[in-house]
Amino acid sequence: MNDAFGLPQSVLVLGGSSEIGRAIAIQLVERRARLVILAGREGPGLEAAATAVRGAGAAEVATVAWDATDVAGHTRALEATWARHGPIDLVLVAVGVLGDQERLEHDPAAAAAVLTTNFTGPAAALLAVADQLRAQGQGTIVVLSSVAGERVRRSNFVYGSSKAGLDGFCQGLADALAGSGVRLVIVRPGFVRTRMTAGLPGAPLSVEPAAVATAVLRGLASGAPVIWVPGALRAAFVVLRHLPRRVFRLLPG
Amino acid sequence: MEQSWQLLTGWGRTAPSLAELVTLPGDEPERFLEALLDEPAGGTVVRGLGRSYGDAAQVAGGRVLSTQRLNRLVRLDGREGVVEVEAGMSLDTLLRHLVPLGWFVPVTPGTRHVTIGGAIASDIHGKNHHVDGGFGSAVRSLRLASPTGVRTLAPGASDAADREAFWATVGGMGLTGVILAATLSLIPVETASIRVDTERANDFDDLLARLESDQSYRYSVAWVDCLARGRQLGRAVLTRGDHARRDELPARLARSPLDFAPRSRLHAPPGAPRGLLNRATVAAFNEAWFRRAPRRELGRIEPLSTFFHPLDGVEGWNRLYGPTGFLQYQLVVPLGTEAVLRRVLERLAESRAASFLAVLKRFGPADPAPLSFPLAGWTLALDLPGGRAGLAPVLDELDELLTAAGGRIYLAKDSRLAPRLLPAQYPRLEEWRAVRQRLDPRNVLCSDLCRRLDLAGHRHPRAAAAAGRARPGPAGAAEASPLPTARGRRAQ
Ligand SMILES: Cc1cc2nc3c(=O)[nH]c(=O)nc-3n(C[C@H](O)[C@H](O)[C@H](O)COP(=O)(O)OP(=O)(O)OC[C@H]3O[C@@H](n4cnc5c(N)ncnc54)[C@H](O)[C@@H]3O)c2cc1C
Numbered sequence: 093m094n095d096a097f098g099l100p101q102s103v104l105v106l107g108g109s110s111e112i113g114r115a116i117a118i119q120l121v122e123r124r125a126r127l128v129i130l131a132g133r134e135g136p137g138l139e140a141a142a143t144a145v146r147g148a149g150a151a152e153v154a155t156v157a158w159d160a161t162d163v164a165g166h167t168r169a170l171e172a173t174w175a176r177h178g179p180i181d182l183v184l185v186a187v188g189v190l191g192d193q194e195r196l197e198h199d200p201a202a203a204a205a206v207l208t209t210n211f212t213g214p215a216a217a218l219l220a221v222a223d224q225l226r227a228q229g230q231g232t233i234v235v236l237s238s239v240a241g242e243r244v245r246r247s248n249f250v251y252g253s254s255k256a257g258l259d260g261f262c263q264g265l266a267d268a269l270a271g272s273g274v275r276l277v278i279v280r281p282g283f284v285r286t287r288m289t290a291g292l293p294g295a296p297l298s299v300e301p302a303a304v305a306t307a308v309l310r311g312l313a314s315g316a317p318v319i320w321v322p323g324a325l326r327a328a329f330v331v332l333r334h335l336p337r338r339v340f341r342l343l344p345g
Numbered sequence: 346m347e348q349s350w351q352l353l354t355g356w357g358r359t360a361p362s363l364a365e366l367v368t369l370p371g372d373e374p375e376r377f378l379e380a381l382l383d384e385p386a387g388g389t390v391v392r393g394l395g396r397s398y399g400d401a402a403q404v405a406g407g408r409v410l411s412t413q414r415l416n417r418l419v420r421l422d423g424r425e426g427v428v429e430v431e432a433g434m435s436l437d438t439l440l441r442h443l444v445p446l447g448w449f450v451p452v453t454p455g456t457r458h459v460t461i462g463g464a465i466a467s468d469i470h471g472k473n474h475h476v477d478g479g480f481g482s483a484v485r486s487l488r489l490a491s492p493t494g495v496r497t498l499a500p501g502a503s504d505a506a507d508r509e510a511f512w513a514t515v516g517g518m519g520l521t522g523v524i525l526a527a528t529l530s531l532i533p534v535e536t537a538s539i540r541v542d543t544e545r546a547n548d549f550d551d552l553l554a555r556l557e558s559d560q561s562y563r564y565s566v567a568w569v570d571c572l573a574r575g576r577q578l579g580r581a582v583l584t585r586g587d588h589a590r591r592d593e594l595p596a597r598l599a600r601s602p603l604d605f606a607p608r609s610r611l612h613a614p615p616g617a618p619r620g621l622l623n624r625a626t627v628a629a630f631n632e633a634w635f636r637r638a639p640r641r642e643l644g645r646i647e648p649l650s651t652f653f654h655p656l657d658g659v660e661g662w663n664r665l666y667g668p669t670g671f672l673q674y675q676l677v678v679p680l681g682t683e684a685v686l687r688r689v690l691e692r693l694a695e696s697r698a699a700s701f702l703a704v705l706k707r708f709g710p711a712d713p714a715p716l717s718f719p720l721a722g723w724t725l726a727l728d729l730p731g732g733r734a735g736l737a738p739v740l741d742e743l744d745e746l747l748t749a750a751g752g753r754i755y756l757a758k759d760s761r762l763a764p765r766l767l768p769a770q771y772p773r774l775e776e777w778r779a780v781r782q783r784l785d786p787r788n789v790l791c792s793d794l795c796r797r798l799d800l801a802g803h804r805h806p807r808a809a810a811a812a813g814r815a816r817p818g819p820a821g822a823a824e825a826s827p828l829p830t831a832r833g834r835r836a837q
């Protein structure tokens with residue numbers, strides 16, 4: 093069950109090897125979570141995440157083979173997960189790839205794959221997750237969106253548009269879930285120092301994965317529908333969102 | 346029979362969950378047994394007036410049986426002072442029957458809007474616990490519908506299993522079955538007034554000393570200023586009293602001494618803005634309240650409702666906390682562990698956790714119910730605004746302290762206890778579980794509280810089974826929900 097602070101006892105992470113996902117799972121385990129299920133592509137990354145979460149004190153950690161691009165298989169995969177481990181109080185969607193924008197611009201198939209991994213796949217999975225949680229009568233969905241989707245930029249528009257799609261989808265889904273006992277929280281981090289951003293020039297206001305986790309726990313308690321990390325980005329985007337296009341285009345990065 | 350999918354919360358309005366709310370007709374109590382035998386996959390729990398603060402009277406994805414229509418007065422013996430009532434009757438209604446006839450309920454909580462069933466299931470305590478014990482002590486017998494059948498249970502039953510079932514139901518949080526009716530011993534009164542003595546305590550030691558000598562008062566409680574620190578820590582106003590005799594009433598009241606018709610006058614605004622009750626407003630309130638309280642006043646005559654149920658004057662006051670709701674933290678620590686109580690007050694004052702109400706009281710001895718909250722010691726209760734993640738670890742830290750000292754948290758108020766502390770806080774948990782299991786071998790009964798704390802001790806196979814087969818969202822669930830809860834509303 094989720095408690096009065098929105099803290100869950102069982103957690104499913106889609107994109108189980110994600111570094112941000114791992115940081116959030118660890119903080120949830122340090123509070124109330126006793127069961128963590130990590131769903132992702134099998135490999136050392138997933139195992140390492142399981143070890144870390146176990147080390148944080150989870151009573152039970154399971155890994156499940158799950159590929160975001162297997163869109164047709166989501167319903168069955170999630171049903172099986174629930175049958176085995178349900179009820180699940182909180183589902184975190186942490187799957188995503190950044191992609192090399194320059195290459196993607198000339199490789200339509202690769203660009204489409206990024207869109208599938210970041211948008212089509214998670215969106216389909218979210219619908220299956222929402223059905224499971226509705227049947228439970230309670231639950232929380234946390235989705236890692238990105239400020240990149242808030243206003244899509246020339247420098248990473250494949251990734252940015254995938255996040256814009258996912259973010260919009262989640263806003264609608266959150267409304268659809270109103271009154272069902274299930275709530276959906278959108279997280280919009282800026283630049284987070286993980287392997288996804290390794291090698292990129294650091295942006296101002298960059299944060300560690302743990303900072304995202306702390307902000308998520310705060311949001312679970314406060315009931316915020318959208319969480320910006322760091323919080324200052326919310327105000328920044330009020331401005332950025334309304335900049336005329338010809339000015340926006342000139343911004344660095 | 347009415348049924349619809351509803352989003353339910355406790356009085357604190359945190360952690361909403363959706364369930365099928367079923368209101369059964371009052372004239373056929375057997376229907377409650379039928380409903381239990383139906384075994385819906387998500388589990389079943391019974392709900393009274395939903396005045397428990399947390400998640401005791403709700404079950405996500407399951408079925409909630411409302412006792413709203415089960416509300417008749419069956420029999421009143423005006424000579425002996427015994428009443429038999431159906432379990433859905435509220436103390437408010439019961440008092441309106443009883444007081445004019447010169448009788449009072451054995452125990453009343455801080456609100457009249459609780460049901461007899463809820464009062465027994467939480468083994469509630471009042472300002473007279475140090476003298477009269479908890480609500481369970483005044484129950485002569487009760488009728489219980491559990492999944493294994495309907496039976497009449499009494500503390501003095503000849504069959505040991507029936508006695509055990511009785512005490513497992515008292516304080517059993519609805520997890521042994523549905524209480525259908527109960528027979529209660531009453532307190533005779535000459536008036537509908539209380540004779541109240543008010544005095545102040547300047548600090549913690551002064552406060553405890555005064556509360557230790559309250560055996561001469563039937564009703565006793567202290568209001569502690571939780572924001573006072575340092576030398577002022579524990580500064581409090583004590584209000585203590587007893588039912589006024591007829592000859593103590595002023596002439597104006599003596600003409601009809603048993604008049605009892607309390608009314609709720611004010612309504613809290615429905616959509617209170619977030620943070621209306623913040624530290625500044627609470628501090629100002631505490632200060633003003635303190636200044637207003639007389640330093641010492643003896644023999645003041647107050648109406649019952651002012652003395653016992655001051656908050657009932659403002660309907661829906663729980664909404665003042667805004668969309669994130671609030672929680673009540675209520676603990677008890679045994680006599681002799683006053684240092685822990687002091688530490689708790691200090692820590693709360695340090696954390697600047699605004700608290701509208703902090704009540705301290707000395708409890709008398711525990712009753713025989715294994716899951717009952719009161720034990721001989723000090724109980725402190727305070728309201729805390731929800732929505733603040735930082736408060737969670739502070740409360741966890743206090744829980745560790747009080748658990749180590751042999752203390753516990755009140756389940757009827759809880760919405761956030763760490764489950765692993767439960768067995769230490771309720772050392773007779775296993776005994777209770779064994780009796781519960783006899784009454785409900787197929788684990789039909791379950792609540793969100795039960796799942797969260799693993800009260801019944803089986804991690805709910807039913808919940809897993811229910812979750813496995815996703816059903817399409819209950820049709821029209823959103824429209825049916827009466828209170829777009831905190832989260833629901835904000836998400837829009
Ligand atoms: C303002 C306020 C002041 C309060 N002051 C006090 C106080 O001073 N002392 C105190 O002890 N408590 C106090 N309480 C708590 C309250 O007395 C208890 O939570 C009580 O159980 C609420 O009764 P209810 O009918 O609303 O029950 P609900 O909240 O609906 O249910 C509470 C529990 O009782 C069970 N239950 C309800 N009906 C039945 C039944 N017929 N058969 C079996 N189980 C049943 C439910 O399953 C649930 O577990 C206060 C609450 C409020 C809001």
Ligand SMILES: NC(=O)c1ccc[n+]([C@@H]2O[C@H](COP(=O)([O-])OP(=O)(O)OC[C@H]3O[C@@H](n4cnc5c(N)ncnc54)[C@H](OP(=O)(O)O)[C@@H]3O)[C@@H](O)[C@H]2O)c1
Nearest residue numbers: 109110111112133137159160187188236238283284286288
């Ligand atoms: N880092 C940032 O600056 C930042 C900023 C804003 C938002 N985000 C978002 O936050 C989320 C987590 O990112 P992160 O920083 O933690 O990076 P990360 O460690 O690379 O996490 C991304 C995760 O996605 C998984 N994944 C990729 N393709 C998959 C597929 N087809 N099927 C299943 N899993 C797949 C990866 O698994 P493998 O181990 O199998 O590759 C990895 O677990 C992402 O959605 C990202 O877009 C990140």
